[in-house]
Amino acid sequence: MFLRNYPLANLTSLGVGGPADFFIQPSSLEEVVRAQRFALDRGLPLTVIGYGTNLLIRDGGIRGVVVQIAAPFARATVEGSLLTATTGCLLSSLSKLALRHGLSGLEFAVGIPGGLGGAAYMNAGAYGGEIGPLVRSAQLVQDGTVKTWQRGELSFAYRSSRFQTEPTLPIVTEIELELVPGERREILQKMNDLQAQRRSKQPLEYPSAGSTFKRPPGHYVGPLIEQAGLKGLRIGGAEVSTKHAGFIVKRGEATARDFLDLIATIQKVIWEQYGVRLEPEIRILGED
Numbered sequence: 001m002f003l004r005n006y007p008l009a010n011l012t013s014l015g016v017g018g019p020a021d022f023f024i025q026p027s028s029l030e031e032v033v034r035a036q037r038f039a040l041d042r043g044l045p046l047t048v049i050g051y052g053t054n055l056l057i058r059d060g061g062i063r064g065v066v067v068q069i070a071a072p073f074a075r076a077t078v079e080g081s082l083l084t085a086t087t088g089c090l091l092s093s094l095s096k097l098a099l100r101h102g103l104s105g106l107e108f109a110v111g112i113p114g115g116l117g118g119a120a121y122m123n124a125g126a127y128g129g130e131i132g133p134l135v136r137s138a139q140l141v142q143d144g145t146v147k148t149w150q151r152g153e154l155s156f157a158y159r160s161s162r163f164q165t166e167p168t169l170p171i172v173t174e175i176e177l178e179l180v181p182g183e184r185r186e187i188l189q190k191m192n193d194l195q196a197q198r199r200s201k202q203p204l205e206y207p208s209a210g211s212t213f214k215r216p217p218g219h220y221v222g223p224l225i226e227q228a229g230l231k232g233l234r235i236g237g238a239e240v241s242t243k244h245a246g247f248i249v250k251r252g253e254a255t256a257r258d259f260l261d262l263i264a265t266i267q268k269v270i271w272e273q274y275g276v277r278l279e280p281e282i283r284i285l286g287e288d
């Protein structure tokens with residue numbers, strides 16, 4: 001799929017933001033390579049997105065080429081305890097696939113709404129689990145060439161990975177995950193427990209992009225924002241969730257500007273009151 005001036009808001013969980021100049025949704029490795037070369041050959045900036053569940057796209061949209069790695073590029077196989085998947089696979093689907101094969105390790109991922117590419121880029125994690133330690137190798141397309149990086153080359157750390165620090169954009173295309181055999185009943189029980197915890201604590205009834213900020217050393221973001229009296233604070237259609245202050249949710253009509261202003265306000269107050277710098281976990285892309 002190749003489109004011009006394509007609206008991106010509906011491709012994100014927040015539902016705000018402007019269009020992409022060019023939008024490409026590949027369904028094979030060859031198409032990913034071609035998409036990257038299309039941008040390189042024309043000197044256009046290149047951006048990759050997945051399911052948009054960790055994104056805030058600014059109101060002016062994204063210049064150049066946006067490549068979305070999502071459902072058309074989703075295939076997964078299991079051999080022994082090795083799960084190999086293209087990065088358009090949803091984490092929740094992979095977690096359930098592992099369960100069907102009696103494999104443990106991906107239980108934490110059952111309630112994370114995004115895809116494997118975004119999860120690898122972000123080193124997504126929850127409830128003590130993280131994608132990074134499971135990754136045996138990653139296939140990617142960089143500078144129009146297919147490469148494979150092994151576990152030791154991926155530099156996973158808290159919500160960060162080598163993919164975030166490369167000088168030219170890597171599009172992650174396939175991941176090998178090393179899981180361990182487990183009891184199906186226990187795996188399912190753990191998945192159900194984690195889902196119940198998520199439902200009870202997170203504002204899943206409103207659009208969000210997950211946790212707004214990374215956890216600063218020695219602090220928890222939600223309680224910090226709550227103690228500062230910011231729970232429920234609203235700018236336009238962006239609101240600090242009244243259920244969990246670590247989330248900003250969309251209430252009615254909103255623009256990306258509303259979210260940016262609310263994020264800046266929270267950062268300012270938390271810095272002034274506690275001397276703590278909050279760094280966004282959500283990725284902010286595009287221009288005003």
Ligand SMILES: Cc1cc2nc3c(=O)[nH]c(=O)nc-3n(C[C@H](O)[C@H](O)[C@H](O)COP(=O)(O)OP(=O)(O)OC[C@H]3O[C@@H](n4cnc5c(N)ncnc54)[C@H](O)[C@@H]3O)c2cc1C
Nearest residue numbers: 050051052053054114115117118119121124125126172210
């Ligand atoms: C309600 C809710 C709960 C959430 N809970 C959690 C949680 O518990 N833990 C957690 O870690 N996250 C959580 N998230 C955030 C998000 O779901 C994860 O970070 C997810 O893995 C992002 O995947 P995505 O496909 O949506 O990526 P996107 O949001 O589309 O992209 C995220 C980043 O990854 C990059 N990227 C995406 N695909 C690729 C690719 N193929 N190659 C290279 N770079 C790529 C993008 O450029 C962007 O910088 C939550 C979000 C929501 C809305």
